[in-house]
Amino acid sequence: MQVTVYNCRPFDEKELFTEYAKELGMELVLCADAPDLENVSLSKGSRCVNVITSKVDANLIRAFRDNGVEYITTRTIGYDHIDVEAAKECGIKVGNAPYGPGGVADYTVMLILMSIRRMGAILGRTALQDYTLAGLNGRELRDLTVGVIGTGRIGATVVRSLSGFGCRILTYDLYEKEEVKQYAEYVPLAQIWKEADVITLHTPLTQENHHLIGADTIAQMKDGVVIVNTARGALIDSDAFIEAIENGKIGAAGLDVVENEFGLYYYDHKSDILKNRELAMFRSFPNVIVSHHMAFYTKNYVETVVKDSLMSCKLYMEGKENPWEVG
Numbered sequence: 001m002q003v004t005v006y007n008c009r010p011f012d013e014k015e016l017f018t019e020y021a022k023e024l025g026m027e028l029v030l031c032a033d034a035p036d037l038e039n040v041s042l043s044k045g046s047r048c049v050n051v052i053t054s055k056v057d058a059n060l061i062r063a064f065r066d067n068g069v070e071y072i073t074t075r076t077i078g079y080d081h082i083d084v085e086a087a088k089e090c091g092i093k094v095g096n097a098p099y100g101p102g103g104v105a106d107y108t109v110m111l112i113l114m115s116i117r118r119m120g121a122i123l124g125r126t127a128l129q130d131y132t133l134a135g136l137n138g139r140e141l142r143d144l145t146v147g148v149i150g151t152g153r154i155g156a157t158v159v160r161s162l163s164g165f166g167c168r169i170l171t172y173d174l175y176e177k178e179e180v181k182q183y184a185e186y187v188p189l190a191q192i193w194k195e196a197d198v199i200t201l202h203t204p205l206t207q208e209n210h211h212l213i214g215a216d217t218i219a220q221m222k223d224g225v226v227i228v229n230t231a232r233g234a235l236i237d238s239d240a241f242i243e244a245i246e247n248g249k250i251g252a253a254g255l256d257v258v259e260n261e262f263g264l265y266y267y268d269h270k271s272d273i274l275k276n277r278e279l280a281m282f283r284s285f286p287n288v289i290v291s292h293h294m295a296f297y298t299k300n301y302v303e304t305v306v307k308d309s310l311m312s313c314k315l316y317m318e319g320k321e322n323p324w325e326v327g
């Protein structure tokens with residue numbers, strides 16, 4: 001029972017993978033790099049491969065198939081980095097590894113608070129021993145209306161956490177949840193655009209909501225609106241967003257995800273010329289906090305995804321019912 005694990009981080013995953021594989025009676029091929037056509041041969045002899053958010057496109061999937069791979073599991077909740085249709089055509093199943101929503105929800109609340117209190121600019125000034133106050137006046141959450149788009153596991157947890165701050169909470173989702181109604185009001189999206197001081201995104205990226213926040217929707221928002229995105233970069237049209245920051249329509253933002261982040265995040269690029277101009281622009285604004293897609297990254301997360309992704313491979317190989325299979 002062999003599994004090839006790509007993007008295996010030596011500093012926090014390797015030991016856990018090794019220990020847990022031993023417990024489950026599995027052999028592992030561990031590779032620190034993302035899967036590509038160069039290292040796809042490492043999957044030979046493994047019916048299952050284990051990946052994170054690097055792109056798994058149709059070419060790679062066909063190469064996996066040619067090496068005998070039948071199941072791809074990703075140590076993430078989102079799986080839009082895997083071409084599920086191509087996998088289906090190749091007869092390859094896909095699984096994800098959901099982990100508790102608390103880490104991302106905490107991080108989201110942190111980004112909301114940091115954005116409304118101008119924490120990016122405060123930290124920048126403190127680092128330079130500039131202890132002036134001008135331009136750093138913040139707002140209090142209790143005075144604001146927060147729009148939460150997507151009330152699945154993470155969005156619902158954000159709503160529950162925010163309820164403790166005494167703000168008004170408006171929510172939108174394709175499906176309403178009774179639990180959320182204790183703390184928030186479900187309203188049409190148009191009302192969120194119109195009334196929210198802060199908008200936070202918690203939906204998966206789909207064809208329908210690609211560039212959900214774009215020129216048209218931004219135009220409907222309040223002046224100085226704060227946008228937080230810990231979901232997926234392409235929910236926001238970067239060009240329209242940059243223009244709205246430049247003209248002051250968007251007052252602040254906290255972006256844990258950006259468009260075109262594939263291949264960029266989780267690598268040391270300090271000596272590289274990067275081609276992602278949107279990211280360069282976002283990083284240049286004092287009222288935008290950018291982090292490298294790490295809202296999920298807690299001790300709890302690492303333990304959960306390593307264990308569940310291996311267990312998911314084991315269930316697949318034993319032909320048992322697999323709660324992690326998504327396609």
Ligand code: NAI
Nearest residue numbers: 078150151152153154173174202203204209230231295296
């Ligand atoms: P979930 O599947 O529990 O919830 C997603 C919710 O979005 C569902 O209630 C669904 O009905 C709703 N939804 C789907 N399409 C919609 C649309 N067009 N409009 C409105 N609502 C829509 O997912 P979960 O666990 O809450 O995660 C949300 C997203 O957060 C993930 O899909 C992923 O993209 C992102 N994420 C980011 C992480 C990070 O580290 N920054 C870590 C984990 C997830």
